[in-house]
Amino acid sequence: MTSISISEGSLFGLANLPYGVYSVPGQDPRVGVRLGEHVVDLALLLGDDVFAAGSLNPFMAQGHERWVEVRGAITERIQRDVPDEAVHELRDVTLHLPFEVADYVDFYASEHHAANLGRLFRPEAAEPLMPNWKHLPVGYHGRSSSIVVSGTEIVRPSGQRKGPGDEVPVFGPSVRLDIEAELGFVVGTGNAMGTSIPADEAERHIFGVVLFNDWSARDIQAWEYVPLGPNLGKSFASTVSPWVVPLLALEAARVPTPTQEPAVLPYLQMQRPWGLDIAVEVEWNGQVVSRPPYAAMYWSPAQMLAHQTVNGAPSRTGDLFASGTISGPAKDQRGAFIELTWGGTEPVEVNGAPRTFLEDGDEIVLSATAPGADGARIGFGEARGRIVAKA
Template sequence: MVHVVRLVLGDRAPGRAGGHRTAGGGVSTAETRPTWVARAAGSPYDVDNLPYGVFSRRGEQTGVGVRIGDQVLDLAPLAGLDVRPVVAATSLNPLMAAGRDAWDAVRAWVTGLLTDESERARVEPHLLPLGDVDLHMPFAVADYVDFYASLDHASNVGAIFRPDQAPLLPNWRHLPVGYHGRSGTVVPSGTPVVRPCGQRKTPADEAPVFGPSARLDIEAELGFVVGAASAQGDHVPVRGFADHVFGVVGLNDWSARDIQAWEYVPLGPFLGKSFATSISHWVTPLQALDAAWTDLPGQDPAPLPYLAVDGPAGLDIAIEVELNGQVVARPPYSSMYWGPAQMLAHLTVNGASLRTGDLFASGTVSGPERDQRGSFLEMSWGWKEPFAVGDQERTALEDGDEVVLRYTAPGTGGGRIALGEVAGRIEPARPQ
């Protein structure tokens, strides 16, 4: 029988959970028994995945669930008094705040429920078909930071906008460049994206004009969700990444490039970015990515000591960009220059504190090939080279267009797991 996991939800020293610690900081599940859940074994949502989400059945209160195959396991009815506070909540924040030992313990408990045949009769009534539930925003976002960590993306953008200069600015290879975004407009997958309005000015214009963005774009990214907080003044080192990061989400940082181009000098992105950032409904726990860690492509010059990593610090995650049902790009996250632990270390090196629900994103993921570019700005090379979408062509997004980002990674069971997809449809600008 699977015993109820005993959780201490107060302060606990990280890293004391049993099991073998992997490069990603989780507990290896390589020897986990097969699941008894129908059609889940061998699927992208097998027991080596088990992403968390927040769901409701029609008209009922929301709760925390775990996806297994094409079903959602409602955790609250199965939880003991010690576990129930973190799974009967209306968001993942209580579980995320409980810390790394609790994350490992809850994952082990859920894995046991779904693999121990003796638990089947008790658990099966609480498995709900995906089609019978509504999915909601999985966590309350505290702060949002977006990085610029892809060498290929930064080089492409530099070459497009500064063709007569070096593509990279002098600081880029020395630190993960980023900006502070707007947490209040981070929305769950499926939320419509209204075309933003703002000031635009092309080089040929004598003065700026106001109106809807004419160069609306996507940015295919990966988001990292902070669970355990840190104290203001403290620095989270690269080795502390797994103690603080709960999991990952798919992320699309929608961008109004014409608004951005006029406004960003000298302080950086503002209205061109802050209107919408979409994330997946499912948060893939960091432990599910144990088999996905890989070496970074190489960093030259060597980073300063606080950014130095030892061992695999990148992630082998494949991304698929679909526009109106047609796959138009496949950016590889394994090509990223800066790793997520380096981003977190840089984010906090000045003493900035972490809060439960902080979200930091990788920036656009792009690889060296044209079909690996993660933004339409790059795919069209500055709006000059339309790319094919079935029998149509595009440079920027048009009203009615729908974008879906999909993600897969190696799983600890030997197959591939699926991260939550991110979808959004463009709606026309609203009258001012």
């Protein structure tokens, strides 16, 4: 039997216990939980074969009461001796996409981000926000099959683009490749077609949170998005972290949302509106260039899910909805490089060189922390991706 030691100040202590899917040589992927610098096999710890699957989906589908029960069981049993065969050093395992992504929707929930892009794209407009923005969480449907786990290389996309000096569209690799630092929310249990999820009940359907990088080809996006919105400029890849932090671990991170004026319609109202105090960092080739604060997001996760289903659209286990770029009021809180460099006109210095958009070989790492129970701080791991040229 093994007693697992956790270093003081670890972001992966008992207050966190994020879920992931791991494998070791000669073994199929299985569900584990991270404790310090170890991964604990849950099928062996709890004696439950639902965790022998290579995905969190079967467990998530069991529902909120089961999530609460299992978290309690893990917390109790992991503090005793754990079977030797259930414990692996983190450095010895391979981490996989932790859940099967069913459908994927990306929102646009930051007022600061939306206003900055409005000023960039519509400088002549009296107001930077579109008329609907403060009445509903704006979003679009993305491509679930291109969501990949941290560490997967990102191939530079090609497509049509038409720059200011081009008389006609040209085709080729994107030259304005960008990131969007976001959080993704994993749906554990959904709703049937023709029904909806009220905002005040959304937390019983949201299983957990991942880091999410919505890689964006701004030049492809700019040419294609009128009138129907993002398509090829977004659909080539999005990166998620391998650890799903349970929403149950984030009670201490709940904060009020910013004041929502004008008042939202009844289906978006909540008795206790909540956002999340999650501090995100963006590293560009090893240098932190931005610290976006999720607490500044205008629309809450619960409102996003309520809006997504209010028309009777079904949701299901493994659905993923992302927040959209996280940006705060300060320049060093902007979560996309199109904002950070103001459309490429104000380069930032990265390792001594002026930079605007991504070059081949660049590596981006998103990380985040949040308040946990009993004064602890909890971590989300990382969402890491390196840009490579198309072969």
